[in-house]
Amino acid sequence: MDIQAYIESGILELYVAGALSEKENKEVYNLMLQYPEILQEVLDIESAVIKLTASVSPVKNNDKILQAIKAHLGLNGTDSKVISMPRYNWVTYTGWAASVILAIGLFWTVTQNKQLQSDIQISKTQQELLETQIANANSSLEEANTLISVLRDNNITKIPLAGQGNFASTYANVYWDKSNDRIYLDAQGLPEPPEGKVYQVWSLTLSPLTPTSLGTIDDFITDDNKIFEIENANASEAFGITLEPAGGSETPTMEFLYTLGVVNAS
Template sequence: MDINSYISSGILELYVAGQLSEKENKDVYDLMLKHPEILQEVLQIEAALIKLSNSLAPDRPIDYELIKNHLTNTNSKVVTLNKTSKWITYSGWAAAVIVGAGLFWTLNQKQQLETDITTINTEKEFLEIQIEESRDKLAETKNLLNVIRDRNIIKVPLEGQAAFPNAYATVYWDESNDQVYLDLQGLPEPPEGKVYQVWSLILDPLTPTSLGTIDDFLQDDNKIFKLENANKSQAFGITLEPAGGSVSPTLEQLYTLGALAAN
């Protein structure tokens, strides 16, 4: 599209004056969204017409009663007007009406344009946040894959117990940095007011140490969680406890249990 030719065509002046059809107004409006130079030209035309209408506007109201008397007087067949001053007066009044109507429509369109620009900027910011979150999740996923594929990682399958025999989970223990990664995809959603609590166990004598509770189980779609574990663990267990966790495991609510493979 030749922007300069379009601007010089005169259609923007008609747009500002409100003399275009609804479809033509929509076409000009769409082009203003796409081409800042067209929007700038419309704003300049508005400013020029406002200045023009102010200079041509009558200093006093039109005397409609006087005109009526002349027209109804049977002895008067012709209304004599000063061709120069009256033409300018009525032209200025008409221009003001046309420009006023056009400017009212244009101001509404400008307001809509500003709203659209604000919406676009908001959507852009939201998209940027989503992209950044996706990058963070991708980096986290790559890191997790590197962890579970490391030959030095200790993998401990946890089998379902009497409380829920179909449950299962997997612990990936990185002894080098005292961290465990838990894959809890095989656990059911905990009931309201309950949380899963993870335990590190020494088997002889049986000594449980809490590694913490899984408070965001419902919010995490992947059901992968990371906890600190600086213990000399021989086994791991997961119980269902009241929100906030328990000092010692509730064995009746032991969902999964698994011991390290013997060396």
């Protein structure tokens, strides 16, 4: 039997750690009784484990533990077959301990880095959300200030749009800035359009009745103020709003005429 190869195989460390089967334990035990070198190796391993344990434990009874191990093996301190000088490498066990500590440290570092990255991402998202809210607030404020200036301008023509037919409860208002060829549509009195539908704004001349599309209100649902600025260079005599399929229609769908208002000739 190659005793040195057996010692270096690592089976004795597993024996001390209690990781072998009952059959394997018996085999190691019999070899310990047969070969003093194997016995000494086991004692050295156990002694190293005890020292490692003692380095982190307040209990200082290592000698008693070692004696208990020897007694369990049926040995005494005067057995001449036991090699007196331990030859097992203590650095091996301190290396194991250092590896465990290093692994724990690396795991903690990685965890902290991930948490830090998560916190940074959350902070970045919150900052972007805040910037969006500020931008929306500024935009709403600008719209409000613009509307106020429109309402106070004597050159602005207000055209109320009343509900029509089955939509008598709806309403809207058009503020026509003729000098700048634009209108401001206050559509607060219109309900949200159903899915796949949009409101379309029309400029009308009455004799003969000729509708001209001013476009669709595609962002009606997402616009909180429901005030829309629309270009209008037409000689409008009336304004109407219909509900149309998404994308709009070439001519107004009269059965879905929600509001209509005539421009005051005065």
